[in-house]
Ligand SMILES: [Zn+2]
């Protein structure tokens with residue numbers, strides 16, 4: 001409708017589009033999948049309107065690109081708007097919240113700071129975007145500040161704010177706080193339940209997740225396909241194979257939902273973790289769609305846990321095909337070959353990696369101490385307290401040794417690690433973060449770390465021991481899941 005009027009304007013001799021023409025058209029393009037239309041329309045703005053462009057035209061353009069996740073373009077347009085209003089701030093922050101990269105999330109926090117300096121008061125929409133950014137960063141104190149802001153400013157704890165908070169607390173490792181927010185929400189819809197069940201699942205509370213799923217249906221809230229993913233994922237984490245299977249079977253029969261790739265992925269994970277590797281493999285071959293990287297990674301986990309080298313090899317070959325630029329896959333495959341002394345294959349994989357121009361992703365850990373974020377890279381010596389950190393690491397090593405811990409060597413068959421150690425002294429990033437936390441925060445509060453790669457076997461064993469020796473809870477969110485280290489054990493039950 002809007003477009004047919006527009007083409008009428010264009011074809012009519014005496015009519016010309018003006019400032020009032022474009023905002024509603026961009027809005028239409030943003031709410032339908034009409035990206036190409038919108039982009040073409042953008043060229044018309046250049047053609048028919050004179051700069052400086054009207055505020056509403058600029059804002060509608062920004063909103064359009066933000067909805068399609070075009071962050072750098074959105075930011076460019078935002079920078080041209082001289083006095084952004086609340087809606088404009090919300091558009092740009094939402095664009096940042098749609099991204100999950102650490103650098104961009106940090107930029108978003110700076111941007112929010114600027115917004116506050118410009119004296120524009122955030123509303124619920126702003127807060128949802130801010131909390132989303134904090135959740136990705138694991139910035140618990142910033143996120144808690146946002147929560148306090150909601151309470152202090154009489155903003156509504158509506159289901160969007162509530163769901164964002166549940167997600168934040170769960171992703172920062174505080175599942176109890178997530179639960180509190182969930183209980184406080186007056187109206188809970190499918191999204192709220194999904195966030196809470198997912199929170200319970202990633203923290204290994206499988207039984208509670210299944211119970212909440214029962215409660216959800218009891219309360220008459222209709223599960224969607226995401227609900228079924230998170231429930232099955234919860235079952236997989238704690239080995240509730242029958243419950244998980246039941247869920248899968250009920251999808252079509254009870255809820256009329258066609259299983260998607262994610263659901264098959266959960267099923268593979270469910271079998272794999274329970275040691276039913278053959279069934280997991282079967283599932284990957286039989287499923288009606290092409291398996292993606294998540295599925296192969298899940299099979300890789302199963303083969304690793306149950307010592308099935310051949311399957312591990314197959315899974316990694318597929319992973320390298322699907323993700324040729326992810327360095328971790330090459331390192332894992334070459335480590336498998338190294339562990340069984342197939343050195344020709346090791347050098348072949350290394351060459352493949354070089355041919356594809358893949359650089360190794362350095363391991364990197366983020367930790368928040370006293371409201372400030374600290375970043376550590378493997379073998380990092382750039383931190384201002386580097387000297388103390390390395391002294392602490394030596395002390396930790398001595399105490400680990402006294403508890404009988406020996407660093408893993410190649411004799412351990414099939415100990416596959418995504419990260420490499422250049423030498424015995426280049427510590428993985430999470431160790432640096434843990435050492436720093438032990439020095440810098442003397443309270444008994446849990447140490448919370450966010451890592452960009454998978455935790456390696458050696459760090460996993462060591463961190464379990466450190467949690468016991470230093471009597472500190474350590475929560476690590478790695479690329480795949482959460483690990484709660486407490487009293488010498490981990491919530492992942494050594495499967496990750
Ligand atoms: Zn490690």
Ligand SMILES: [Zn+2]
Nearest residue numbers: 483490492494
């Ligand atoms: Zn673990």
